[in-house]
Structure formats: structure tokens, C-alpha cells
Amino acid sequence: MIVSNITPNWFASVMGTGIVATAAATLPVQVPGLRLFADVVWVIAALLLVVLTIATILHWLWFGQVARGHLANPVIAHFYGAPAMAALTVGAGAMLVGTDLIGESAAVGLDTVLWTLGTILGIISAVTIPYLTFTRHEVSDQSAFGGWLMPVVPPMVSAATGALLLPYAPEGQARLTLLLACYAMFGLTAISSFVIITLIWGRLARHKVGAAAAVPTLWIVLGPLGQSVTAAGLLGANAHLVVDGAWAHALEMFGILYGVPVFGFALMWMGIVTAVTIRAIREGLPFSLTWWSFTFPVGTCVTGASALAAHTGSVAFAGIAMVLYLGLLAAWAIAAVRTFRGAVISGALLAPPRA
Secondary structure, eight states: OGGGGOOGGGGHHHHHHHHHHHHHHHOSSOOTTHHHHHHHHHHHHHHHHHHHHHHHHHHHHHOHHHHHHHHHSTTGGGGGGHHHHHHHHHHHHIIIIIHHHHOHHHHHHHHHHHHHHHHHHHHHHHHHHHHHHHHTOOOOTTOOOGGGGTTTSHHHHHHHHHHHHGGGSOTTHHHHHHHHHHHHHHHHHHHHHHHHHHHHHHHHHHHOSOOGGGGGGGGGGHHHHHHHHHHHHHHHHHGGGTSOHHHHHHHHHHHHHHHHHHHHHHHHHHHHHHHHHHHHHHHOOOOOGGGGGGTHHHHHHHHHHHHHHHHHOOHHHHHHHHHHHHHHHHHHHHHHHHHHIIIIISOGGGSOOOO
16 A cells, blocks of 8 residues: 555655755865765665656556546646656766766666656656646646646756767767757757746736645746756757867857856746745645655756856856755755655655545
């Protein structure tokens, strides 16, 4: 019965844990002990990915009707983007910190497998879940929430993490195809995210914040914003491996010209949802797995700020990255402790749903 209530949003714990490790590796300032800490956190994320993958497989085998019901649920279905992003995050961690533990060759192999799997799952979720929303799910003007972004964000994570594999891809058409595929996935998520963010903004303006339990999902909006800044920066930095100088310079400049304005909007949104979250806490914010929304989206803003600091030499962006990372650590610690308490000690998070 432990696996009877495994929903796809459990994989958000892998995303939130893995981004702590990968963000640490990209910080513009490295302090003693940070690398060791990142190694340990990455191992925890990898183990979580294995455990949750096994639990999900058993869930589909033993409780198939319940699992299919998740796809029919207009809220839970959107979180099927989480497994893809969990695999991609652990794979990126293998490249950025896992080489210390398993070596470069094994890290590249592991990331290649996880990137391929995560990309396939991500594209499936980006097509399937919107299709279900358009054809089967019952939605209203008040239905738009941050979770609508979950199924369309994985391709952007593939774009950012695919940039790490460019140096190891075979030269020629294979490497060019990988670069173009990453930019195509970048556009897939960027355009669809801008549409969904507009719907979320409209819903908030007309119908206000709503239930306190849904407030953490507003932080998900930071995910495609920060991840797109990260992807644009990483792809631009590695473009010289694929295309000639003029194109490489243009793509590198795109990372700055796109990244700085979008990061500005991300900071504004962060200010808004911080105020909304404080208001919800005062009114009594109940704990749920949605609290992991405080982690991965903020982590993408850390990697985005680090990328902008590397490309521009800006001390301000370097400082922002460090401050946001401290916030990420705090959010991760709180979510991890509360999840451990609810899953292992009390068992409330794993209790079968009531009839």
C-alpha cells in the first residue's frame, strides 16, 4: 500500500534536490566544502530518482486504475512533466559534480542515457498533457495555475542540459543536430510558457490568489524563466564548438540580450509571489508536496544568474546568484525535512487516498 498513492509530483523532490547540487557547481564564487556538499546532495537525488522510479512502476502495475485516474485529473496530470525533469536534473548533476565520484566517462554515459530518456518523456508530456487539457479535462476561467507549466518545461531543461553534452557529441552533423534540437526545444517551452503565464496572470487579476494550498505553485512560473536564461547562456557558450565565429558570437550575444530582460521579469515575479506567500503563511499555509515548488524554480534562477555573471562579468549578477542560492538552501531544507516527516515518520504523505 506504500506505492498506492505515488503521484508524479513526488519527482519534484528529485528536481529540488538535484538543482541544489547543480546550482552549487555553477556558482561564480566557490567556498571550501561546497563541492563536497554538492557531491553528497547529487547522490541523494540520484537515489531518490531510483526509488521513485521503482515505486512508480509498481504503482502502475498494482494500481493501474488509480494511475490512469491521475492522467484524467485536470490538476495531477500536469505534474507528469516532473519525472522527465527529475531524470534531466540528475543527469546534469552527473556532468557537473558526479565526475568527482564516478569519473568523466561514466558521467558522460549516465548523462547521455538520462538526457535521452528525459527528453523523450518531456516531449511526450509537452504534447500529451495539453492535448488532454484541450479535449478531456474540465477547466474553467479559474483553472489556470502554475502546474500548467510543468508538462511544457521539460524541453527547456533538455535544452539547457543538452548544452553540457555538446563537447562530447561527434563532430559534424550529429553535433549540429544536437545544437539545433536544443534551440528548437528552447522555443517550444519559451512560447508555450509565455502563453500559460499570461493565462495565470489573467486568472490572478480576475479571480485573485485563491486557496492557500495552491500558492506554492505560483513559484513554478520562475522555472521556465530561469531555465530559459540558463539554456540561452549555456548554448551560446558552447555554440563555437558547432558553428563558425560569426554565428557563435551571435548566439552568445543572444544569451545576454534574451537573458537580462527575462531575468528582470523573473525578479519582479519573485517579488510578487514572495509577498503572496508571506500573506498565505500568515493565514495558515498547509504543507504538501507543492512546497517543492519553492526549490527547483529558484534553482533555475541561480543557474541563470550564474550564466549571466559569467557572460557579462557582472558582480551584481554574481551577488544575486549567491543570495538566491542561500534562499534555495533554506527552501530545500524545509521541504526535505517536512517531506521526510510526512513520508517516513508519520506516513501521512504515503497514506492511500480516502474513498
